[in-house]
Amino acid sequence: MNERNGKQKRAIRAQARTGKLSHAWLILGGSPGGREELAGFLAAALLCGGAEPPCGACSHCVKLAKGIHPDLIRVEKLPDRASYVVDQARELARDAYIMPNEAARKVYYIPAADEMNVQAQNAMLKLLEEPPARSVFILAAENAAALLDTVRSRCTELYAEGDEELGDADKYALALFDSFRRGAPADVALAAWQLEKAKLEREELDGVLEALSVLIAQRLREGVAPGEQKRLFAALDETKKQLQRRRSNNTGAGHMAGALAVGLNRLLEQS
Ligand SMILES: [Zn+2]
Known part of the structure; x- marks a missing residue:
């Protein structure tokens, strides 16, 4: 990558x-x-x-x-x-x-x-x-x-x-981030499904989660409205939680992508 x-x-x-x-x-x-x-x-x-x-x-x-x-x-x-x-x-x-x-x-x-x-x-x-x-x-x-x-x-x-110049991990992270930012649950699910089908190595899956954290942090630095800020902080926590879980359980693409989509879409429902 x-x-x-x-x-x-x-x-x-x-x-x-x-x-x-x-x-x-x-x-x-x-x-x-x-x-x-x-x-x-x-x-x-x-x-x-x-x-x-x-x-x-x-x-x-x-x-x-x-x-x-x-x-x-x-x-x-x-x-x-x-x-x-x-x-x-x-x-x-x-x-x-x-x-x-x-x-x-x-x-x-x-x-x-x-x-x-x-x-x-x-x-x-x-x-x-x-x-x-x-x-x-x-x-x-x-x-x-x-x-x-x-x-x-x-x-x-x-x-x-x-x-x-983006590697695969960044591309999947960008697709997830864009759909989350637009508040589009169906697109979040689609991006997660494509990630699942991509047959990435486990290290690359970690790369996707790390890249997603970077994208969220970048967006926060741009100075966003309080509502979006709250949602982005929650998404950052969710992403880090998934990264920890993936590393400790050595989860594969299917579980990881599914759990991430569920977590992000729950946040979209709440806001
Ligand atoms: Zn330092």
Whole structure:
């Protein structure tokens, strides 16, 4: 099974080990999901308090996985605007000088940096040129041409992978996640049935559950409405419970997929 963004993640880990991670990053290419995943990994490498960042186990990594780390600040467009506006960049600039809450630094993530207008990018540029000591910026963009050269030149660029890079486990996890998110029990059952028929090895089944946890955690990090948040937390618990059960009982595809579909659909009924 290929891990999406595996090469990029190894490069980030290697740099994290030296303790010299860049203060400004630009993630380009791939798909929205690929960029999002890489940004999440990078943020974890920056905020992790463990020996091998991201360790996945320290309090920072756990909070990041749940989408509740106070030092990861996701900056979205205002709901009624077509682009990020200069006031948002100015507010970000003020905030970036305030000390972090829990981690050694704060991470600002701008998922659609190509939707910053020119004034906003210029305000951002000052920050990238003289960054506050404890702040790191992760920009992601679909269209690199919409970014000022001066902004690009200040950032370490990373190229994310797309959905075609997904291994089998990720594909099944994505089908399950999408149907759960849409609140479609019949599609959840169908995705589980296809998983059951796929004759995956047991290790790959664990990979599906792990990938599903990652997708749910990513969605939580995007800042969702309270109702959806509650449902996603429950789905995350359910997925982890199934992973533990599969490992301890060495369950095969049929049992695992069936139990997962029943568990997820119960959550959909409740909400
Ligand atoms: Zn950690």
